[in-house]
Amino acid sequence: MHQETLFIESREDAVKALAQRLGGLKRLASYAWPTEDIDKSHNRLMAKLDPSRREILSADDWDLLVRIGAEHDCHLLKWWADDTQGYQRSQPSDPKDPDDELATRIEQATAVLAKSLDIYSRRQSARTLKTVKSLK
Numbered sequence: 185m186h187q188e189t190l191f192i193e194s195r196e197d198a199v200k201a202l203a204q205r206l207g208g209l210k211r212l213a214s215y216a217w218p219t220e221d222i223d224k225s226h227n228r229l230m231a232k233l234d235p236s237r238r239e240i241l242s243a244d245d246w247d248l249l250v251r252i253g254a255e256h257d258c259h260l261l262k263w264w265a266d267d268t269q270g271y272q273r274s275q276p277s278d279p280k281d282p283d284d285e286l287a288t289r290i291e292q293a294t295a296v297l298a299k300s301l302d303i304y305s306r307r308q309s310a311r312t313l314k315t316v317k318s319l320k
Contacts, residue, residue: 198264
């Protein structure tokens, strides 16, 4: 078990703490940009973590790194954000089964379709009654 980092001052420090947990900045960079050369991705991450450089750690980068941490059961970045924003630390949820999600979507679509067909049938019946009444 790794010891929790006691004081993390910035987002960049939080990312460095995550990298330490995952085996270093090179490994974290290789997870973040797997299609790039490992040295190039490492340099890219280092540039984003260096405040004196032009590159910045964007919101998309942050989301990617939080997701990588979650995949490796390390929620340090999410919890750091919760702590600094004044929220209570949230716990990770159970992974969702794609088949269950698809089944739920199909059930919801079926309910909407059934309701639409009911409305359509009533309107057709009402039209038929109007036609019959006007013929009399």
